[in-house]
Amino acid sequence: MTAASSLAHDDIHLIRAYSPDIIQQTWSNNRVEWGPSLDEETYFARERMLASQEFTRDNKLQVWVLVPKTFDSANPQLDQILSAVETFERPGIVASKDQGLKDVLSISIASVFAPAHYRGRGYASLMMKLLWKEISNMKGVSFSFLYSDVGPTFYGRLGWTPKRSEEIVIPTAHNIQGSGSAAMTVEMVTDFNLSELIAADAKQVRTQLKAQIETASSSKVFVVVTPEPTCVLWFHARARFAAQNIFKLEQHQITEWGAKHGKSFVLWSHDLYKDQLFIIRWHLDPSDGDETARALVESAQTEARKWNLSKVVIWNPDQSLADLLRLEIKYRDSSIPSLGHVNSTFETDNVEWVHNEKYSWC
Structure with a gap:
């Protein structure tokens, strides 16, 4: 696949990234947005340090990549990463008069990024729709949230409602x-x-x-x-x-x-x-x-x-x-707080x- 070509959405899927090479490539991609003044070595060192904290260890931080279904995680073509996103597991509470207080799992979403040459093709929207399905299947999750830097509309139409900002x-x-x-x-x-x-x-x-x-x-x-x-x-x-x-x-x-x-x-x-x-x-x-x-x-x-x-x-x-x-x-x-309710009415x-x-x- 070349940067100029497009894939049908049916030929794309969202997968969990475990390979250090794949994860580092997502950092290399998004450095232009969140670390443009940093050299690559310093940026990678910061991301590795943040991923090693107690807050993020033991699978509490997960990296997801949108890739062609032909993508081989064992021998990846790193330029085929169409977009990427991170999720963090957080403890939460849902409270209502009928159910009282219920301890739940919440999912914080961050680092949503698509390389410039893959934008305008609906890949980021597709990734977030597929991520919603993944989150819905996670045991104990009741809500997810993110902080939008692209206004209230993009994530709002995908299920994450903007809140007070x-x-x-x-x-x-x-x-x-x-x-x-x-x-x-x-x-x-x-x-x-x-x-x-x-x-x-x-x-x-x-x-x-x-x-x-x-x-x-x-x-x-x-x-x-x-x-x-x-x-x-x-x-x-x-x-x-x-x-x-x-x-x-x-x-x-x-x-x-x-x-x-x-x-x-x-x-x-x-x-x-x-x-x-x-x-x-x-x-x-x-x-x-x-x-x-x-x-x-x-x-x-x-x-x-x-x-x-x-x-x-x-x-x-x-x-x-x-x-x-x-x-x-x-x-x-x-950084507009946006809230999504998973498996709820x-x-x-x-x-x-x-x-x-x-x-x-x-």
Whole structure:
């Protein structure tokens, strides 16, 4: 097959990629999109490192390729990879008045990519349709999700409904008005207390869901990606690799991953590529007030300044936080969270994605 030729969709299928050569070829293809400034060796090293984390090991990360049915995985023609996609297994919870809380498996979808010379032939759409079938056959899976950088329509017509996509951008120089926050002591989140914090967070998420379904209509469904420490560690492995191997900031060490006060906390990760500290998980306990919120935001600003980052970004915040900070919540047209319901009869409009925050992204 040459790049100029096209295949009938009946002559194409989606297969799981196990061969390191095939997987590395998918990286070689998508580097033009997600690592154009990196040399191939550095890009491959980053992808191998991310694939070796506890979050991704033991088949939790799977690579899929769309190829001709004549494709020989044992002796592959690597230029026959028409498109590729990654899936990540994540714990989740589905909650409704009728069924209560149900622990499920969710599938996060990432790195959807087709080489430029294979675009415009419907291959990516076909791949996602075939992937939906694969996900539907996975035991215990109830929902899947992805983050669209091509707008809401493409994935929306394939089953992944766009959800709330907003953010607050907090300049590191922004003065948070109010009294008392500067004197409030926060505890930093590190290796030593991360697992305990995430365990408590997962417990409070369940408590929140129980309260929500008690007052919700019988048709209302809530879904959440269960917080887990391995996800946070994956984010920080990614940031550390960038700091040490791409930006050559050997003198800096990422040792603090957030801040907490009482039952409230913020978790962050450093996005050196986009000059931002992004908040991956935010929780303000009802027993805490505005001063706690201010102190947590100020701790994030302080961390951003340590790394010469110009802003702190938080996805899908409450309006009360925006009011407190005197900043606008704005629509985000990239990384649009999109949710698909597998093996269910849920009405899309009745499904709420709880804690639709950055920690679910990968």
